[in-house]
Amino acid sequence: MHADADLVAEALRCGASGYVLKQSVGEELIAAITQVLEGKVYLPQLMGNKLDQSLKHGPSHSLNLTPRQREVLRLIAQGRTMKEIAALLGISTRTAESHKYEMMEALGIHTTAELIQYAMKLGLIST
Numbered sequence: 001m002h003a004d005a006d007l008v009a010e011a012l013r014c015g016a017s018g019y020v021l022k023q024s025v026g027e028e029l030i031a032a033i034t035q036v037l038e039g040k041v042y043l044p045q046l047m048g049n050k051l052d053q054s055l056k057h058g059p060s061h062s063l064n065l066t067p068r069q070r071e072v073l074r075l076i077a078q079g080r081t082m083k084e085i086a087a088l089l090g091i092s093t094r095t096a097e098s099h100k101y102e103m104m105e106a107l108g109i110h111t112t113a114e115l116i117q118y119a120m121k122l123g124l125i126s127t
Contacts, residue, residue: 008043015121018042065103070122072099076112077119 008019017036020029021044032042065073068089075085082100086093100115109115 012041019044065106069099069103072096073103073115073119073122076100077116 011019018032018041020032020042024032024044028044035042071089072085075088080088082093082096086096089096100112104110104115107115107118109118
């Protein structure tokens with residue numbers, strides 16, 4: 001793709017695991033595919049500080065979720081109710097709901113359906 005840090009940041013926010021520039025040679029493409037298959041994120045070396053700035057100033061990314069929020073998100077995506085989540089995690093229903101709404105606010109998500117789609121993009125559940 002294009003060497004635009006904002007485009008790379010947006011691709012990452014949408015769940016991309018890698019980004020390769022149009023002018024990349026075959027060896028770089030193979031390296032990118034290999035890294036992504038190993039569960040790593042591949043980014044072009046040329047992006048540098050511009051990408052850091054785009055990520056910092058854009059919407060929050062999953063890296064900002066706490067381990068507990070990720071756990072609540074996984075259970076929501078599995079179709080569990082707030083009451084079930086609270087019982088499974090040994091917390092109150094109100095605390096489980098608080099985790100859910102804090103995640104939604106941090107991620108700029110407005111519905112539970114969008115939250116579940118986000119969990120799928122993170123790979124917390126399979127389709």
